[in-house]
Amino acid sequence: MPDTALSGRVIAITRPIGQAHALASMVRQHGGTPLLFPLLAIAPLEDYTRFDACLSHLSDTDWAIFISTNAVQQAMPRMLQHSPTLPSRLRFAAIGASTAAELRKFGVGQVLTPQDRYDSEHLLALPEMQAVAGRRIMLFRGVGGRELLAETLSARGAEVVSAECYRRIKPQQDAGDLPRLWQNKQLYALVVTSSEALRNLLELADGAEWLRQSLICVNHARIAELAQQYGLRVATAENPGDEGMLQCLIQHDQGQQTP
Secondary structure, X not given: OOOOOOXXXXXXXXXXXXXXXXXXXXXXXXXXXXXXOOOOEEEOOOOOHHXXXXXXXXXXXXXXXXXXXXXXXXXXXXXXXHOOOOOOOOEEEEOOHHHHHHHHOOOOOOXXXXXXXXXXXXXXXXXXXXXXXXXXXXXXXXXXXXXXXHHHHHHOOOEEEEEEEEEEEOOOOOOOOHHHHHHOOOEEEEEEOOHHHHHHHHHHHOOOHHHHHOEEEEOOHHHHHHHHHOOOEEEEOOOOHHHHHHHHHHHHHHHHHOO
């Protein structure tokens, strides 16, 4: 018997297209209708001169920290082209399990990853990230973004290099079908998994009622706090990954239908 936990529900997934398909498939399996509405798109750098200069110092680097799967996908092919045999002293760390799994696709065996929550704070709490004085750490990330990792590791005495390897762009010019779907009582929730994506959504909606009344499902308390600052309805996944987000959607749906 098919699962109909999300039957009749349109779920807008705002991740970059390449990261949205797994959750979209799960939504379909539970009877829902996924709407891919990326609020961010990943684009290559216009100039890789600075990034290539960072790679020239790999042999002197102690830790390579990857902020996201995007960073892995954009950096590792170029890194392996530069250094087909990675330096033996180089250790790898990732912000979360998905990023670590992506690194393993490129032959990286051991990856340091936080266990309880996948974010910068929990990576910094690991013992290996405490005693970093005198260590050279390379952060593989997109242009811009949070500075917490770089600032904290620098304060602990590390030499931190930001190896920016991609850029984020805004693929949407307006809110598309979202207002109409909300007006027709079809739009159930929007999945938002980054603060930058949420800011882009706020800019597109420009204070419209459809966004204030829609459920925003997020994967981190930091994003939830930003949504709440703008008076939005928000639900936070209790567990990481697509499965955690799916359960958040289903549990909220059941809660909404309880008399």
